[in-house]
Amino acid sequence: MATNRTFTMIKPDAVQNGHAGKILDQMTEAGFKVIALKYMQLEETTAGNFYGVHRERPFFNDLVTFMTSGPIYAAILEKENAVADFRTLIGATNPAEAAEGTIRQRFAKSIDANAVHGSDSDENADIEGNFFFSQFERF
Numbered sequence: 001m002a003t004n005r006t007f008t009m010i011k012p013d014a015v016q017n018g019h020a021g022k023i024l025d026q027m028t029e030a031g032f033k034v035i036a037l038k039y040m041q042l043e044e045t046t047a048g049n050f051y052g053v054h055r056e057r058p059f060f061n062d063l064v065t066f067m068t069s070g071p072i073y074a075a076i077l078e079k080e081n082a083v084a085d086f087r088t089l090i091g092a093t094n095p096a097e098a099a100e101g102t103i104r105q106r107f108a109k110s111i112d113a114n115a116v117h118g119s120d121s122d123e124n125a126d127i128e129g130n131f132f133f134s135q136f137e138r139f
């Protein structure tokens with residue numbers, strides 16, 4: 001069942017480069033409502049567990065190192081058709097392939113430092129949102 005919610009992180013590169021405000025603005029301008037929001041730095045274990053599905057992939061260690069390199073914003077967003085619409089808004093995982101005007105095309109530098117994460121299914125949106133937020137942190 002579609003939940004109309006997705007989960008996102010604004011990654012260390014975008015925060016470090018001062019783009020977090022513009023990225024959040026692009027998300028809300030596109031119709032996404034912020035249900036929950038946190039500013040935090042991930043520890044190695046937390047990042048490794050979050051990206052556990054990629055543990056056997058060759059980029060896993062670099063991904064964890066990068067995601068723990070500085071603070072991130074984590075958020076649950078709400079909109080009709082949230083998961084698919086958000087993935088359109090952020091663009092392809094590799095910013096070199098991201099469509100004009102998408103968040104990754106505008107703000108990302110590489111496939112590792114790709115500015116934002118977006119859930120790839122309703123099921124994962126639920127799992128990822130629950131990973132970061134309790135029921136008392138959602139509005």
Ligand code: CMP
Pocket residue numbers: 054059063093111112113114116117118
């Ligand atoms: P994200 O959507 O956060 O999910 C996993 C991340 O791994 C992805 O964004 C990329 O930043 C990173 N990554 C690095 N190399 C690859 C790759 N070859 N394929 C997919 N993701 C990759």
